[in-house]
Amino acid sequence: MATRSKKKARRSRKSSPIWQAPLKRAMRYLFRGLLAVALIVLALIGLGSVLNPPTTPYMLSESRRLGGVSQEWVGLSDVTPTMARAVVAAEDANFCQHWGFDLPAIKQAIADGGNRGASTISQQTVKNVYLWHGRNYTRKALEALLTPVLEAVWSKERIVEVYLNVAEFDEGVFGVKAAARHYFGVAPDQLSDVQAARLAAILPDPKGRSASRPSDFVRKRTRSILSGAATIGKDGRSACFES
Secondary structure, three states, rough: OOOHHHHHHHHHHHHOOOHHHHHHHHHHHHHHHHHHHHHHHHHHHHHHOOOOOOHHHHHHHHHHHHHHOHHHHHHHHHHHHHHHHHHHHHHOOOHHHOOOOOHHHHHHHOOOOOOOOOOHHHHHHHHHHHHOOOHHHHHHHHHHHHHHHHHHOOOOOHHHHHHHHOEEEEEOOEEEHHHHHHHHHHOOOOOOOHHHHHHHHHHHOOOOOOOOOOOOOHHHHHHHHHHHHHHHHOOOOOOHHHO
């Protein structure tokens, strides 16, 4: 009986397709590789909650193209409070109320035929710090995976702080400190309410708009942002990033 069982086992092994073993090895290596990448990304996000990113992929590419960029880190406490409220009012008014995705804004964008953006400040921070720019489904998928992780690890205040320090405000000008000096010749804590709102107004198109030489559109958007910033300050929608 034992001999028969051994013969059946040998026949079973012989009948297995010859490609199964290499495929299993490949799948095992792929799994290990993906796990390693996931752990590295989690580690980077964890470090980003306490360490300021020295640069970003987009900043590096722009620095190579332009021969250098202007950027200097500044803590959120050293930026005029209106600046943070202005960018939130302009880009993501419900920032304090969501976990990374503004579902009502996404639904509205779909209803509008995709002609308006619905990316939250959290999504934009993930893109700016860890990914690359451009309309790409792979990048959008990674952004969707990483945004909830960022929200779970970072505080809302930290997200706004990093966003303000890595956002592009003009060609080669990154971060609110460089932007305040570039456009108005002042420190970020000396920005007036109107100046802060103008900086927020140019963020969707920093290379096509100017905060120091505002078009009629930028002036109109500035007024709208000032009103929105005052509103979220009064109704509590700025409480999560203001100490």
